Amino acid sequence: MAQVHNWQLGRDMRYRFEPGKPERQFAAVFNINRCIACQTCTMACKSTWTHSPGQELMWWNNVETKPYGGYPDHWDVKTLALLDEANPGGQVWDGDPVENVRAPYGRFDGQTVFEAADGLTQEAVGYLPEEREWKAPNRFEDHATKFPAAGVSLPEHDGWFFYLARICNHCTYPACLAACPRNAIYKRPKDGIVLVDQERCRGYRKCVEACPYKKTMYRPTTRTTEKCIGCYPRVEGEDPLTQGLPMEPRCMAACVGKIRMHGLVNVEADGTWTNDPTHPLYYLVHEEQVALPLYPQFGTQPNIYYIPPRWVPRDYLRQMFGPGVDQAIERYTRPSRTLLALLQLFRASQRIIYSFDVEEGPKVGELVVGGEVIEMFNDTAVGFDESGGEIVRVDVEEPIFERPGKLNSI
Amino acid sequence: MLSYRRSRALGWLSTRRIVFFAFVMLTALVLRVMDVNPAVAQSRSVTAWKVAESPGLDPDSPIWDEITALTIPLTAQQVTAPVGGGTVPSVRVSAAHHDQTLYVNIEWTDTTLDDGSGAPEEFADAVAIQIPAEHGAAVPAVCMGQADGAVNIWQWRADRQHGLDQLGKGSDFVDLYPNTDELFYPAQRAGNALATPGAEVVQNLVASGFGTLEPASLGVVAGQGRHLDSQWRAVFARPFPAQDDFQPTFKAGVEFDVAFAVWDGRRADRDGQKSVSSFVRLKVSDKTAAQPTTGGSEGGSSTGWLIVLTAAILGFGAYAVFIFLIPKPAPSKEDAV
Numbered sequence: 001m002a003q004v005h006n007w008q009l010g011r012d013m014r015y016r017f018e019p020g021k022p023e024r025q026f027a028a029v030f031n032i033n034r035c036i037a038c039q040t041c042t043m044a045c046k047s048t049w050t051h052s053p054g055q056e057l058m059w060w061n062n063v064e065t066k067p068y069g070g071y072p073d074h075w076d077v078k079t080l081a082l083l084d085e086a087n088p089g090g091q092v093w094d095g096d097p098v099e100n101v102r103a104p105y106g107r108f109d110g111q112t113v114f115e116a117a118d119g120l121t122q123e124a125v126g127y128l129p130e131e132r133e134w135k136a137p138n139r140f141e142d143h144a145t146k147f148p149a150a151g152v153s154l155p156e157h158d159g160w161f162f163y164l165a166r167i168c169n170h171c172t173y174p175a176c177l178a179a180c181p182r183n184a185i186y187k188r189p190k191d192g193i194v195l196v197d198q199e200r201c202r203g204y205r206k207c208v209e210a211c212p213y214k215k216t217m218y219r220p221t222t223r224t225t226e227k228c229i230g231c232y233p234r235v236e237g238e239d240p241l242t243q244g245l246p247m248e249p250r251c252m253a254a255c256v257g258k259i260r261m262h263g264l265v266n267v268e269a270d271g272t273w274t275n276d277p278t279h280p281l282y283y284l285v286h287e288e289q290v291a292l293p294l295y296p297q298f299g300t301q302p303n304i305y306y307i308p309p310r311w312v313p314r315d316y317l318r319q320m321f322g323p324g325v326d327q328a329i330e331r332y333t334r335p336s337r338t339l340l341a342l343l344q345l346f347r348a349s350q351r352i353i354y355s356f357d358v359e360e361g362p363k364v365g366e367l368v369v370g371g372e373v374i375e376m377f378n379d380t381a382v383g384f385d386e387s388g389g390e391i392v393r394v395d396v397e398e399p400i401f402e403r404p405g406k407l408n409s410i
Numbered sequence: 411m412l413s414y415r416r417s418r419a420l421g422w423l424s425t426r427r428i429v430f431f432a433f434v435m436l437t438a439l440v441l442r443v444m445d446v447n448p449a450v451a452q453s454r455s456v457t458a459w460k461v462a463e464s465p466g467l468d469p470d471s472p473i474w475d476e477i478t479a480l481t482i483p484l485t486a487q488q489v490t491a492p493v494g495g496g497t498v499p500s501v502r503v504s505a506a507h508h509d510q511t512l513y514v515n516i517e518w519t520d521t522t523l524d525d526g527s528g529a530p531e532e533f534a535d536a537v538a539i540q541i542p543a544e545h546g547a548a549v550p551a552v553c554m555g556q557a558d559g560a561v562n563i564w565q566w567r568a569d570r571q572h573g574l575d576q577l578g579k580g581s582d583f584v585d586l587y588p589n590t591d592e593l594f595y596p597a598q599r600a601g602n603a604l605a606t607p608g609a610e611v612v613q614n615l616v617a618s619g620f621g622t623l624e625p626a627s628l629g630v631v632a633g634q635g636r637h638l639d640s641q642w643r644a645v646f647a648r649p650f651p652a653q654d655d656f657q658p659t660f661k662a663g664v665e666f667d668v669a670f671a672v673w674d675g676r677r678a679d680r681d682g683q684k685s686v687s688s689f690v691r692l693k694v695s696d697k698t699a700a701q702p703t704t705g706g707s708e709g710g711s712s713t714g715w716l717i718v719l720t721a722a723i724l725g726f727g728a729y730a731v732f733i734f735l736i737p738k739p740a741p742s743k744e745d746a747v
């Protein structure tokens with residue numbers, strides 16, 4: 001048993017293994033405000049990895065409608081309930097968000113899934129969902145909490161729902177890995193991708209029980225557990241399209257709503273991110289703090305970050321993303337010039353962006369947000385590959401093309 | 411020492427004697443009812459008798475009726491995480507050998523048949539035999555062996571047997587996905603025996619500590635199980651000669667250490683969540699069993715009552731020695747008061 005630092009909780013915590021420092025860490029930011037639940041990501045993953053016998057209930061990428069939806073059913077509510085049962089009334093945060101890479105959201109005073117576990121029957125508090133719970137990934141899709149006759153308005157909608165796209169978080173302290181009695185799960189030193197060794201797995205499903213996000217899944221036709229592999233062949237540059245250069249996973253590259261920005265970040269031995277404001281993910285997570293981890297209180301230090309939906313009641317969001325929610329929404333609603341430009345880089349290229357730059361452009365207009373006037377500039381965001389070569393450039397103002405009527409053959 | 415005086419006064423019908431006699435009888439009775447043989451508790455052993463005909467893999471072969479099983483208690487696995495099991499109190503083990511092949515028949519009570527692993531929450535019933543890989547070396551840790559002491563494990567799993575029974579009988583999966591090949595079964599492609607269709611019912615494995623279980627040679631241990639009237643029976647068969655360095659060579663006239671484990675699928679037993687025994691001795695006898703043969707050193711019903719009688723006689727003997735041969739201490743002043 002080791003003591004490790006979990007920067008998302010702002011403190012050290014108990015974990016089964018000493019931390020290993022990957023060369024880079026697989027990470028991504030999902031902008032919930034943009035997701036349209038088209039499920040293109042879901043199908044991109046399905047048609048690539050889980051289209052075979054025994055994988056029918058398996059959706060490594062899924063998009064669920066919150067608050068009622070969940071795949072498997074109510075996975076988050078159930079895990080939260082287990083933690084609350086273990087530590088009644090004690091799952092609380094202390095402090096406010098500050099710019100500190102070791103404790104940006106203050107300190108979590110409650111118990112993680114590891115700390116609440118007895119260590120004898122379970123390494124991490126969890127449960128094993130039954131088959132029926134995996135069977136309806138779209139249940140409650142588009143269900144709002146209510147339909148107010150007077151309509152809804154910001155800052156918080158009275159009746160609300162939002163789409164939550166989820167994949168394996170390739171956690172820094174994976175619960176799945178800690179729970180495997182055979183050590184069949186490992187975190188790659190190269191990129192922090194968490195994989196199940198299909199030769200060693202004996203289908204005990206301790207990982208399915210332990211993963212608080214329920215992202216390891218049992219496959220009856222092989223009697224083993226499979227999970228999101230982070231499209232590692234693409235991340236390694238195996239796809240012929242990019243000629244050996246690292247490429248985003250399928251779910252990221254396919255995203256119609258352009259909600260996703262994927263990358264590999266540099267990390268320190270204590271699991272914190274290496275200071276690098278030119279990295280788009282570092283900028284979003286640490287500089288602007290607009291992207292937050294999903295249920296950080298679970299303690300696995302997940303690596304998929306979310307820009308929270310602006311219209312949702314804050315207490316719900318704080319439970320889901322921690323104390324950074326109010327600040328994140330505030331900053332996203334009135335974005336800085338850099339942030340606004342960077343948001344255009346989402347899904348602009350299939351190639352992995354390692355750094356970005358913003359070239360200033362002319363002022364193009366003014367917006368009134370919450371009674372405040374915001375100036376808009378047509379800046380240009382430029383994305384670079386690992387060696388500094390330009391991959392893509394995008395303007396804040398989307399170019400408009402009008403097709404001449406006489407060429408319209410439809 | 412007032413009681414002493416009283417007992418002298420009351421002679422052979424003293425309360426003390428009656429209580430002692432009752433105690434001996436009661437102890438013997440309790441041991442009998444609990445099926446515990448004090449002699450065997452010190453050195454439990456299963457004897458594999460030489461039999462004239464092969465029992466084959468049929469758990470109900472009449473040959474097994476001739477051999478009395480040894481009841482071996484199981485307890486919950488408490489040594490390493492995940493702990494669990496403990497719901498199957500014992501296994502009844504009988505053994506035989508024929509034509510240089512060892513047969514072990516294990517029976518245990520399980521009211522529910524769990525032979526599926528088709529749903530994410532379904533776990534299969536299973537049983538395993540563990541034998542030190544190297545015969546004659548120091549006995550390794552009973553819990554999965556240790557770095558310098560590997561153990562050979564034969565595991566029979568109900569879901570594998572069920573799967574094999576279904577093979578060739580048509581499968582929905584195949585019809586649904588006509589063009590799927592091995593490429594889309596990573597576990598199979600990676601050589602995971604558990605994921606390979608048509609592989610053996612009994613897995614031959616080796617371990618040298620927690621979490622180190624690995625497959626050993628294939629095609630070594632055969633087996634078959636059946637569930638009837640809340641009883642599982644599983645037969646294992648292995649030829650005497652070792653096929654690799656991770657298993658012992660069996661030989662008539664030689665004793666081996668064996669331990670047993672049972673998983674109850676209904677209770678989500680798997681991995682360390684199992685009911686386990688300690689090591690017992692397996693005597694591969696060079697004798698053909700006399701009629702009726704006894705599989706374990708522990709006897710059947712007649713032997714049981716013999717133990718009761720022996721215990722009673724021994725008890726009385728000890729008491730007689732105590733009463734008549736050991737000199738009484740001289741009464742002290744206080745005693746006389």
Ligand code: SF4
Binds near residue numbers: 168174
């Ligand atoms: S999300 Fe779950 S499956 Fe993925 S690394 Fe974390 S604990 Fe493991």
Ligand code: SF4
Binds near residue numbers: 036040041254256
């Ligand atoms: S493809 Fe993008 S927009 Fe569509 S559901 Fe997935 S995450 Fe949402």
